[in-house]
Amino acid sequence: MNSNGLLISIAWRIFKRDWKRKDLLVLLLSMAVAMASISVIYLVIDRIESATEREVADVLGADVVIASPREVPVKWLERADNLGLKSAQSVEFSSVLFAKEKLQLASIKAVSDGYPLKGRIEIAEKPYAESRILNTSPARGKLWLEPRLFSILSVQKADQVEVGYTELEVDGAIMLQPGQGSTLFNIAPTAIINIDDLAATKIIQPGSRVSYRYFFSGDDEALKAFTEQIKPELETSQRLLTVFDESPVAGSAITRSKKYIALSSLLTLILLGVAIAMSASRYARRQFDMSALMRCFGLTNNDVLKVFLGILTIVCACGVALGSAFGIVFQEFLVSILKQWITVDLPQADYSVLFIPLMATVILLLGFSVPSLIQVKNVPPMRVLRKQLEPMSVGSLSVYLLSAITLVIIMWIQMQDVKLLMSVLLGLVGVAVLFASLASLLLLVMKQFSNSRSAAVNFSLRQLDANKGITLLHLLAFSITIFVIALMVLVRTELLGKWQQSLGENIPNHFMVNVKPGEVEQIRMFFEQNHLQIAELYPMVRGRITGINDQDIKEAVSEEGQKHNSLRRELNITWSQQLPVGNQLVTGKWGWPESSDEPLISIEERTAQAIGLKVGDRINFSIGAEKWTAKIINVRSIDWQTFTPNFYVIANPGSMDGFNATYISSFRMEQENKGLLAKLVKQYPSITIIELDRIFEEVQSIIEKVSTAVEIIMIFVVIAGLALLWAAMEQTFDNKYKQSAILRTLGASKSFIAASFRFEYIWLALLSSTMAIAAVELVTYLIYRYAFEIEFQFHWQLWGILPAATLFLMLLASWQGVKRVTEPPPLNLIRQG
């Protein structure tokens, strides 16, 4: 029995030999690329995500917010305090403000000191004047008003305003406040007062409709512990808020980019896994003689396995060291470049996150290279006498199983998104089956052309067919690489495009609400006179769903459905003859019947799904004190990111004549025309203007960051793809070296041999890119539909660009290799005997 010490020394000696012979180069570099790319992904993405989260918190006003219709238990606040979290509070309610014999219903927000914990409040001396940033509550006895309250109440700074039983002094105009994105449709304008003045107003009485918000911020661990403690104790009417509730655009950009990053890093790992598997299998094949020899010297096959596991450990250590060193240096370099684009400083790198890349790389190496090593262990010792003897190949089932388990573990480490994970898994299985059957079919077709006039073409086609197993493997490797690169570039382009579009130059950046019916024409005229564009002015009535088919919602809707937002608040209802821009019909037809004895409505898709509504259902609404029932005749999807007025419910014109409606619209106004806003509000005091451009700035900055993260990750997908391509190419050259020598002794010229090899790469490029495009179309369809919820479109341009690019890349990559295998004198072959 051999001692382990001896085996380690043998392993070290073989490692040194193979290192000199460059046999381990591809394997080691694949590992290093794996470690480097995962490290960079983790380090940079971690830093970008931290910065993004910080900005998200600015939008929210805190890291975590609890919204509740009543005061929360004091012990919750004590817990936050014990965990070292900072906290602040706001109490929001509606009340009437009086000033100079004028009155207006307002949404009053009483805030405590320290509000907002994150983000900022901008206050101006007068509406639309230059603002200053304040990170505090108004002083006691003072209040801030939204610009339109200044004109409605005819007040100026230092004037007194009555709030309930007290009088407060106007201290400024609110130009920006955290969470402005969520308050777009709050009809009542906001006033902010100090929480200590609340008691004096005597407005809050038992039974008053009040919304309490508790703001918390602090370090991640404490926040996590806090939310975990609180979550189980939340009542159904209480909610933990995140940015996704507050700013749908930034929220969806972050969700999608996180999904993209998870998907990309997973695919990067898969590509590198295949690259490792290929280079390990190539290395293993070159070790068959060595293994047979060691067996002849008396080592058991387990000893041989230990020796090669020892070598693998050394490779792993070198790869990890090299990869992480490169990763750390590269990420610092990357961040220094990023700082020029990103306005906010990134936090310091947290090197503890490197533990995950380390684990992932080791698992990757073991999972993808051990099957090859088992083959080395199984080399029959008789090979020393008969070189043709090869080990039984490891059962393909166990190889696939091991790789599959590795992938699942890696996926587990990488993502916790079941839907995306299922999409990727289904996509991969689909792609593998599709590729294998398509490749076999295409090879069969191509074989028919192997009797052409060109001997080089014939030889190349026969080679593909003769080594069908290897050809399929290479086709799979190449097509998966192309597929992944194309997929990630495509998804990235469309995601970025979509975000850009949502923040595009001609997108409305102001909302105008609360327009009285009599003012509609005058406002249109105002815009026309000032040469400004305004979108359609829609009438709007707000109503609450109370029942379905005359059954109370508590009975008609499932418990889960009852939690849906649309049942917890009033919905915006409009009437329109046309289908608004950005709306698409999902079921039913657009168009109202000429005459109908009952009101008809079109409902938004997600609301319909969540509550379980279908065409034909009759919905009971309560609008003010009135009841109103309407029948659903179609379901629409809405692009919520268009920044134009969108409605959950659209009724047929005429069906809501009895209700008081106000009008709503959106328009674009550049900074230089802002002066017109004050004029507009002065002329029509009841309207509210919501300046989305301020929100855009925040969203833009968040999107800028997530886009950068997406760009970086794509670089690594491409690097991983190229690593795989390289590993696969290297593998093809081993076989070609011998072929080239035989052909040259048969009298084939170097140019003939090079041409025939290049033809092989041409076929491989054409076949693999065709297969990749087919798969890209299939998988993008699945991903867009189920993960990103973006509309799918065929990518016709890919069918031209991709084969051409692949052909170019493959010929370029194989140029040196082909030269290398055709150069050495064929005499070497005779010597090898």
Place this chain on the structure above:
Amino acid sequence: MLTAINLGKKVKTGDSSLTILDNVSFELKKGCSLAILGESGSGKTTMLGLLAGLDTPTSGEVLIDGKSIFKLSEEERAELRKNNLGFVFQSFQLIEGLTALENVMMPLELKGDKDAKQKAKEMLEKVGLGKRFQHTANQLSGGEQQRVAIARAFVTQPALLLADEPTGNLDTATGEKIIELMFSLNSELGTTLVLVTHDIHLAGRCDESLTLSAGKMMSKSSAEESEVA
């Protein structure tokens, strides 16, 4: 047909140089056969490689039909091999994955022969593999693989056939059959044959033989002389 004049090959090993082949000369007439004998490391394979123009000598010349092959470029030497030379190797060297038929068709196709398939089939029939056209190398026994290699070597009817230990990887009985086949094709097609071997009996079947030792030509004799001796 084939002439070697003062053929020499040296390789550098560190600071010194090692002589592999030293001043070897001989002449072989058209249709005749020559056995190159010698111990392992005596320079036999190097010499065969030089005769085929697969490697270049440090000194000397090889003439095929009076033409010095080393005055030709590498591509021209490949052209010369394509049109005039056939090869049989100790380890067969069939192109993996291709069928027996495709292997034999290969040199014909390289010459642009339109009847490649038909001629290859006939040659495989001739070597007794008429029922093995579609078998790939790993589906054939060692003897069968060597027959495919012989069919591939003879199918272009080369003027010169070079064989490197053609029976080295075969058992005695199979080896003898292969030798029979090779010599019968050789006489039938009038090919000039150069055979590297260390089998003295096999050498005895050749018209001439040449013995190498440490790169030097020790003796050269005709079959008659050998018999007399």
